Amino acid sequence: MNGKVTGILLAGGKSSRFGKPKAFAKLNNEPFYKRALRALHACCDGIVIVTKEDLIDHFDLEGVPLITDDDRFKGQGPLAGIYSVMKEYDSHIYVVVPCDTPFVDANVTTELVKYALSVPHAAAVVPEIEGRKHPLVAVYKRGCIPVLERLLKEKNNKVRALLDKVQTVYVTENDINVSPQCFININSQEEYRTYIDGKEMENDGE
Numbered sequence: 001m002n003g004k005v006t007g008i009l010l011a012g013g014k015s016s017r018f019g020k021p022k023a024f025a026k027l028n029n030e031p032f033y034k035r036a037l038r039a040l041h042a043c044c045d046g047i048v049i050v051t052k053e054d055l056i057d058h059f060d061l062e063g064v065p066l067i068t069d070d071d072r073f074k075g076q077g078p079l080a081g082i083y084s085v086m087k088e089y090d091s092h093i094y095v096v097v098p099c100d101t102p103f104v105d106a107n108v109t110t111e112l113v114k115y116a117l118s119v120p121h122a123a124a125v126v127p128e129i130e131g132r133k134h135p136l137v138a139v140y141k142r143g144c145i146p147v148l149e150r151l152l153k154e155k156n157n158k159v160r161a162l163l164d165k166v167q168t169v170y171v172t173e174n175d176i177n178v179s180p181q182c183f184i185n186i187n188s189q190e191e192y193r194t195y196i197d198g199k200e201m202e203n204d205g206e
């Protein structure tokens with residue numbers, strides 16, 4: 001079975017470790033959020049950015065809807081962002097990408113969607129790359145909404161709690177044939193310097 005695929009670009013965090021909004025940090029002169037959009041475009045029928053009020057005017061977008069977290073759950077982290085898009089936008093499958101994994105590309109998102117469609121029983125398909133789980137670069141199905149809502153009402157904001165409560169399938173780098181490097185996550189200026197400054201990738205962008 002196929003169905004509508006919606007991309008969720010998470011960009012509503014505090015970026016307190018980074019010191020400024022990570023969505024606008026750059027790799028190869030391209031803001032992180034635009035890289036995430038490019039990765040999502042390949043496999044999604046539509047994409048929604050979910051961010052904070054004070055960042056809304058800073059995105060340069062052509063036709064990509066931008067929303068803020070549901071009022072009831074503001075400040076509750078990535079689960080609030082995922083829930084807010086699911087509630088507003090009907091879809092069969094949601095592909096989540098955060099704004100701080102600038103090496104996630106179209107191959108990663110496309111392979112994840114393909115895998116998710118091959119496991120209809122799974123409510124979540126989460127990469128486990130070199131033994132580390134990446135629940136914010138993952139696919140969630142619409143069936144997660146009631147669980148998400150319950151967790152958020154209980155102020156249980158841990159992504160791990162969602163994974164424990166829905167049928168989650170973990171996929172390795174070999175299952176989906178992706179490079180572990182794609183999952184590098186930038187949280188601090190030090191990580192930015194380590195992984196990005198002076199190490200920009202050649203042939204990036206296509």
Ligand SMILES: Nc1nc2c(ncn2[C@@H]2O[C@H](COP(=O)(O)OP(=O)(O)OP(=O)(O)O)[C@@H](O)[C@H]2O)c(=O)[nH]1
Nearest residue numbers: 010011012013014015016017050077078081098099
């Ligand atoms: N919509 C939304 N996205 C969020 C929220 N919290 C975090 N995110 C996003 O989730 C991803 C992972 O965020 P983290 O790095 O864990 O948190 P952060 O708040 O951005 O950064 P720190 O303040 O340094 O922890 C990033 O893409 C964030 O923008 C939230 O409350 N709402």
